[in-house]
Amino acid sequence: MRYMEKSLPIVKVDNLKFGYVKNGILALKGISLEINQGDFIAILGQNGSGKSTLVRHFNGLLQPTGGSVMVKGMDTRTTPVSKLAASVGYVFQNPDHQIFCASVWEEITFGPKNLKLPKDVIEANAKEALKIMELEGKENRHPHSLSRGERQRLAIATVLAIKPDVIILDEPTGGQDKARTEKLMKLLQELNAKGHTIIVITHDIELAAEYAQRIVVIFDGGLLLDGDPHAVFLEKEKLRQTFLTVPDIFAFTHTIGIKVPALSPAQFVEDFRKLKMA
Numbered sequence: 195m196r197y198m199e200k201s202l203p204i205v206k207v208d209n210l211k212f213g214y215v216k217n218g219i220l221a222l223k224g225i226s227l228e229i230n231q232g233d234f235i236a237i238l239g240q241n242g243s244g245k246s247t248l249v250r251h252f253n254g255l256l257q258p259t260g261g262s263v264m265v266k267g268m269d270t271r272t273t274p275v276s277k278l279a280a281s282v283g284y285v286f287q288n289p290d291h292q293i294f295c296a297s298v299w300e301e302i303t304f305g306p307k308n309l310k311l312p313k314d315v316i317e318a319n320a321k322e323a324l325k326i327m328e329l330e331g332k333e334n335r336h337p338h339s340l341s342r343g344e345r346q347r348l349a350i351a352t353v354l355a356i357k358p359d360v361i362i363l364d365e366p367t368g369g370q371d372k373a374r375t376e377k378l379m380k381l382l383q384e385l386n387a388k389g390h391t392i393i394v395i396t397h398d399i400e401l402a403a404e405y406a407q408r409i410v411v412i413f414d415g416g417l418l419l420d421g422d423p424h425a426v427f428l429e430k431e432k433l434r435q436t437f438l439t440v441p442d443i444f445a446f447t448h449t450i451g452i453k454v455p456a457l458s459p460a461q462f463v464e465d466f467r468k469l470k471m472a
């Protein structure tokens with residue numbers, strides 16, 4: 195069921211601060227951000243800038259040290275993680291931090307069972323997720339006997355089986371080849387078109403440019419940039435500060451004076467074709 199309260203942001207982050215107790219690191223230094231239903235966001239930033247720490251607040255894995263995070267109007271500090279899990283699914287950067295069952299089938303049905311979904315819905319969701327992630331026929335395998343790429347896809351499938359409003363993927367393309375990466379990003383686009391809010395953490399600015407409608411750049415625990423890819427890519431100074439380089443095709447088409455610079459080579463070719471036909 196998609197979130198219908200359109201007047202409210204689906205996730206509202208207000209002056210979020212977070213410090214890790216064990217080493218005293220202040221990972222988030224006061225971030226404010228509103229995520230709307232249907233957004234497709236790429237979160238960029240250097241290693242250790244706070245990207246994972248930020249998104250782990252969205253499903254209650256972490257609780258704010260200061261400020262607040264509201265999900266569908268629910269304060270994550272007072273809402274059980276099990277309730278948040280029905281709305282926000284988080285795919286870990288390392289699938290082995292997520293996978294713990296003895297078989298693929300157990301793994302894929304664990305989340306829906308925990309949410310006490312009806313048996314037939316659990317089965318249907320699990321089968322659909324396995325099909326989408328091309329893991330059919332591997333139901334009885336031990337997850338740790340799968341390849342790294344397959345384990346990554348299983349981790350994604352476990353979240354898809356819950357059908358949460360918000361799907362967060364922490365560097366989902368690690369361990370996937372180019373074809374699979376493209377397939378995964380296209381799948382995320384389809385899920386987005388069905389109303390799911392998609393948040394992808396990535397170091398791949400080209401990927402962000404091609405698929406995301408909004409780019410958020412985190413720098414040293416703070417929000418450096420937030421906007422559509424064109425607006426963000428024009429902020430050269432700020433991007434330089436965090437060692438991000440705009441995609442070559444954007445830089446090229448911007449330099450030669452194209453009014454709306456291309457975000458991907460495919461888009462450039464498409465724009466050029468249209469121009470020729472006009």
Ligand SMILES: Nc1ncnc2c1ncn2[C@@H]1O[C@H](COP(=O)(O)OP(=O)(O)OP(=O)(O)O)[C@@H](O)[C@H]1O
Pocket residue numbers: 214216217219221239240241242243244245246247248
């Ligand atoms: N479990 C933890 N315990 C203590 N400190 C942590 C923990 N996780 C992250 N940190 C620290 O918090 C800061 C932010 O880390 P975080 O993992 O959120 O960054 P990131 O932008 O996701 O990095 P990467 O791109 O490397 O995944 C870093 O200084 C990191 O060392």
